[in-house]
Each structure stands twice: as structure tokens, then as C-alpha cells.
Amino acid sequence: xxxxxxxxxxxxxxxxxxxxxxxxxxxxELAVVIAIVxxxxxxxxxxxxNTSRSRMVTNAQLAVSGAMQAARYRAMSTGxxxxxxxxxxxxxxxxxxxxxxxxxxxxxxxxxxxxxxLSTDQAVPFTIAHGAALNADKTLYFRPNGAVQTTYGTTxxxxxxxxxxxxxxxxxxxxxxxxxxxxxxxxxx
Numbered sequence: 001x002x003x004x005x006x007x008x009x010x011x012x013x014x015x016x017x018x019x020x021x022x023x024x025x026x027x028x029e030l031a032v033v034i035a036i037v038x039x040x041x042x043x044x045x046x047x048x049x050n051t052s053r054s055r056m057v058t059n060a061q062l063a064v065s066g067a068m069q070a071a072r073y074r075a076m077s078t079g080x081x082x083x084x085x086x087x088x089x090x091x092x093x094x095x096x097x098x099x100x101x102x103x104x105x106x107x108x109x110x111x112x113x114x115x116x117x118l119s120t121d122q123a124v125p126f127t128i129a130h131g132a133a134l135n136a137d138k139t140l141y142f143r144p145n146g147a148v149q150t151t152y153g154t155t156x157x158x159x160x161x162x163x164x165x166x167x168x169x170x171x172x173x174x175x176x177x178x179x180x181x182x183x184x185x186x187x188x189x
Contacts, residue, residue, distance in 0.1 A: 053170045060091075060167045061174045065184045067093040068140065068148075072182045075142035082142045086165070088134040135166040146181050 064086070071084040074095065083096040140163055141149045150163050165176040175187040 050172075053172050057167055057169045057172045057174050060169070061176055061186055064093065064134075064165060064167065064176055065186070067095070068178050068184060069182070071095050071140065071142045072146060072148065075144050076146055079144045081144065084140045084142065086134060086138040086140075088137050091134065133168050135168070138163055138165060140178070148178050148180060148182060 067084060067086075071082045074097075075082040078097075080098045082098070084093060085096065086093050139150070143149070148163065162180065163178050167174045167176065173188075177185045177187070179185070
């Protein structure tokens, strides 16, 4: 028997009852592939959504931590006390400088300094995630020696005076704590 030169499996003069099969995929093969892709996507989607939410909370936590570090460094570098206010309703932080302090003299025994925003001190959003929230408004006072207090003029470093923030988005939360001399810790419940 002679073979056709174009394809070795085709015999000369023999016709197939169904005809010659066209190259490509059948509808069933395409449906199976689409079903597999949909199952894998269905399993991966909740993980991707949860990771996205976690990143939003982490970004807000980093912004809050960065604002606290910036306030502490400003107080230490200028030698003057600084106030940092967090607004839960607006999701912003604002750094305020001592407005009635002498630029060279700071008296740590004075308990009533006035804080005001400089022209460069504007409220800064600490998150871009819609629905991310801070548990409450907080005001922190940073002294030139690096100390952090929730009540100005105290030197109390007990647990009751250590500022704690909880940032929440959907079902994910982070607790940010700043200790008396600026050590920031983050806990994930």
C-alpha cells in the first residue's frame, strides 16, 4: 500500500467516513479548561482579597508609626516639645509645634505650653483605604529628651500612660503601641 507524501498516516486512495479532522480544540475541551480556571480563581480570590485588606491596614499602621517617629525626631532635633494629634473621624495626623517656646530655651518643668501648626504643618491622611478606622482620637506629646506622653507634663511611664492605637479594616486589625522613649511595637491579634 502506498502512503501519501504529505502526511505519513494518510493512505492514498482511502477516504475517512468522518472526513479529515481539523486542527484545534473541541467545545468540550474548552469547557473543561474554563471550568478548571474558574475553580482555581474561586479558590484564590478570597486569599487575594484578604491580602489586599491586610496591606491596607499595614500601610495605615506604617503611616501612623512614621508620624510618631517624625514627631519624636522633630522634638529631639529642635530641642522643643511637639504635639502629634490623630483624628479618628478624619483619619489624619497633625504635627503641632510649641508656639510659646523660645527657640533656644525649653523648661521641662513648665506644664502649659501652647501648640500650634506651623505653615508647613498640615493634617496628613494616614490611610487611603476607605473604611479603615482608628479606634479613637489620640494626642501625644514628645519631649526633647525623646520621651512620649499622653498627658503633657507627666513623667509617668506606667502602662496606663503608654499610648495604644488600634487600626481596623474589615476584619483585620493592628494594635500600635509607642513606649515612653519611642519604641514602637505592632501586634496582630
